Amino acid sequence: MTHDGPQWTTPFPEDGRTDAGQAPAGAAPSTGSEAAPAGTGSAAEPDVAVVGAGPAGLAAATVLAEHGADVLVVDEQLRPGGQIYRQPPASFTERGGPAGTAIPAGRRLLSAAADAPVRWWPGTVAWGVFGAGAGLDDFAAADAPPGRLRLATHGPAGTRLVHPRLLLLTAGAYDLPVPFPGWTLPGVLTAGGVQVFVKAQRLVPGRRFVLAGAHPLVLVVAAQLIAAGAEVAEVALAVRRPGVAAAWRALPAVAGNTGKLAEGARALGTLRRARVPVRFGTMVTAALPGADGTLGAVRLADLAADDTPVPGTEREVGADVLALGYGFVPSTELARQAGCATRYDAAGGGWVIEHDRWQRASLPGVYVAGEVTGVAGAEQATAEGRLAGLGALVELGRVRPPTADRLARPVRRELRRRRRLAGLLADTFAPPDAALAAVRTDDTVLCRCEEVTVGAVRAALRGHPHLRTANAVKLVTRAGMGMCQGRSCQPGLCALVAAETGQEVAAVGSYTARPPVKPIPLTALSDPG
Ligand SMILES: Cc1cc2nc3c(=O)[nH]c(=O)nc-3n(C[C@H](O)[C@H](O)[C@H](O)COP(=O)(O)OP(=O)(O)OC[C@H]3O[C@@H](n4cnc5c(N)ncnc54)[C@H](O)[C@@H]3O)c2cc1C
CATH class of the missing domain: 3.50.50.60 (FAD/NAD(P)-binding domain)
Incomplete structure (x- = not known):
């Protein structure tokens, strides 16, 4: 794994590796520069852009790079690993503790990704996907290669647009x-x-x-x-x-x-x-x-x-x-903003992104893997990442479908095994909705960004009996319009609206996700690089 730009941290120094990853047999050695280590893409036009360097993103990027695809991984964290395989800053000298590399599966994933010629933009948030027909679609359209999606990122080098042939979203989940x-x-x-x-x-x-x-x-x-x-x-x-x-x-x-x-x-x-x-x-x-x-x-x-x-x-x-x-909530905001179809999956943590057997989302050119498809643990995320990588390799013409089928067979077996456990855990440790509803009072803050209380939402519902969806309540109360873009209040608000209006939570829907899906400076919008 290499990183583009000298100002960013080296991914794996405590493992004794440099930032110039070793290329696998047959692939060009990585250079650590803007030049692509393999494939034909430039820095902003990789074969595949992966958002998220957790288990799903790392597994996918490794499979892709090992088969010669030019892969760029973007993550808002400074080091790869995602939530479970999170690592301390590279400058920390103390060893031990519960770092990602202390877990054997994490060590293997991080090490394989470090050895593969994958480019890495750390500390970089992906804040919008344009060109798919969703809102603000003409943003930075002037220089975009025709037919490609545009991924807007913001990091140490400012705003950078990426025009990947394929986009893989592995943004994970966050605490409910x-x-x-x-x-x-x-x-x-x-x-x-x-x-x-x-x-x-x-x-x-x-x-x-x-x-x-x-x-x-x-x-x-x-x-x-x-x-x-x-x-x-x-x-x-x-x-x-x-x-x-x-x-x-x-x-x-x-x-x-x-x-x-x-x-x-x-x-x-x-x-x-x-x-x-x-x-x-x-x-x-x-x-x-x-x-x-x-x-x-x-x-x-x-x-x-x-x-x-x-x-x-x-x-x-x-x-x-x-x-x-x-429990956890899938981080679906970027995929929803792009226009990917969703479905409600209570056991999977709420709204999840729909996909086919190769992890392709409903939007052409977009793949999804890991907890954005439903909360189910790191092993399932890793397996889905591998499948997405294989699916993308077929679409890129780098692997023939029968080969992908053969390579995917053990991964699918593993997925079935992991799904059984994920289902059991979801049933056994489901959030106690009735108990949580029973302790909420009118004074309880629901949306902490806009300081909207449970009582304010109840009053809005009483005053406007036609309000039945999350979006409608958002427009009337401002809940979900703050810095976090509703990531924090959406699950609680949907549960409250469902309870007050006598609907299933799924019927309440979700907030519309708009760019920027995560906070960025205003200058990021005025100067798309
Ligand atoms: C806080 C937390 C702690 C956990 N701890 C444990 C544990 O101790 N043991 C255990 O078994 N499981 C744990 N889990 C569950 C486990 O982490 C997940 O099952 C697994 O990490 C999912 O892998 P993933 O690749 O789907 O996503 P993640 O590992 O969540 O990786 C997603 C990555 O995407 C990045 N990202 C997200 N959005 C953007 C964006 N817009 N732009 C740029 N980057 C972005 C994130 O920074 C992150 O690195 C935890 C989960 C969470 C949320």
């Missing part, structure tokens, strides 16, 4: 934000956010932690905090402890997937040895401020059989950080 009383207090974080501090910055962002939610990630993060020397007061899971009957039903999904379960068991073992109480059937009902206005305590309650808090069971636990893990 859950509104409840006190969730905007300083000290209330997501479990994934806390993990980023520990993994990437070697920093424990607090003294006394409570971890709560419904996803097994809270167990993993709690164990990582213990290993980093933090005090964990309690882990509260708003799901039932799986019983013998559930374990029996789970057996077919567990077969061939024991690694993930072992990870959970190891985390539980770490917590038990540290004498951390892990309570199932328990949820957070409020985050309470301390004397200085930051988080001082967490209010927890037992869950009744109907998934609502049991009155009289509430208790307070002192903490300066509450880390919440209720």
Whole structure:
């Protein structure tokens, strides 16, 4: 893997590699310059532009480059790895800790990508796709090669347009934000956010932690905090402890997937040895401020059989950080803005991008892989990335369809195996929607960018009974119009609108995604390079 431009960080120095990746047999050696290491594209006209250097993007880029395609990978992070294989800055000298390279699968992926002639634009956000007939379609159209999509990026070199022959979107997922009383207090974080501090910055962002939610990630993060020397007061899971009957039903999904379960068991073992109480059937009902206005305590309650808090069971636990893990939301904004078709998949985290068996989205020239197609874990993301790479190689004419079919066969087998486990985990650790609805009050902030409360949305729905969709409520209340473009409030708002109007969440739809899908400076729009 090489990087274009001297001002950016070297991808893998702690592994002893340079930024000039070794080319595989038959491919031209990479140069580390703007010149393409293989294929015929220029810096801005690669065969394939990949957005996201997580498991899906790395797996796809490696397959593509190994077959001679010119691949450019763009990621807003400074180092590749995505969420699970996240790495600390290259300048950190301390070894160990829960970095991406500590996980064997991560080490293999990162190392294979580093050895492949893949070009890499780190610290670069992809903020719009143009040329597909969606809104603002004439943006920077003047110099674009006809028939190609235009990917707008912004990074250390300013705004750069990429005109790839094919575009692969592997933007991953983010923590599901859950509104409840006190969730905007300083000290209330997501479990994934806390993990980023520990993994990437070697920093424990607090003294006394409570971890709560419904996803097994809270167990993993709690164990990582213990290993980093933090005090964990309690882990509260708003799901039932799986019983013998559930374990029996789970057996077919567990077969061939024991690694993930072992990870959970190891985390539980770490917590038990540290004498951390892990309570199932328990949820957070409020985050309470301390004397200085930051988080001082967490209010927890037992869950009744109907998934609502049991009155009289509430208790307070002192903490300066509450880390919440209720699951993940696919990062579909760029694919939706481009115009790719979506479908609602509750088990997959909400709105996901439709695709065919080669990961082709509905929009010609666009592929999708990993958690944008549904939250299902790093192994599934890796397998989908490989399939997308093979599909793109066929479309580029670099691999014949029978060869792609043969290479894809073991990948498809792996996908089937991983999907069984993903389905089981989604069922067992689903966010407790009834409980979350029960603790929301009118004062609870829903859209933190525009400071729109639950009460304001309820009032809008009462005042305008014809409002039934997320977009309509957005227009009336401004929820979703802020910096985060609705990434934070959309799941909560859709659940609220569905509950108040008696519809399924899917019927409420999603916010229309508009460029820029992520915050960029205004100059990025006036000076497209
Ligand atoms: C916060 C968090 C923590 C997690 N921790 C664990 C864990 O400890 N153990 C575990 O088993 N699983 C964990 N998961 C789940 C696991 O990370 C995923 O299953 C896996 O990483 C999915 O791979 P992916 O390639 O689809 O996406 P990701 O790994 O999420 O990679 C997507 C990449 O795309 C980049 N990106 C997104 N949008 C843009 C854009 N517009 N422009 C440029 N770049 C962009 C991101 O920076 C990211 O690097 C975690 C997930 C999250 C969200």
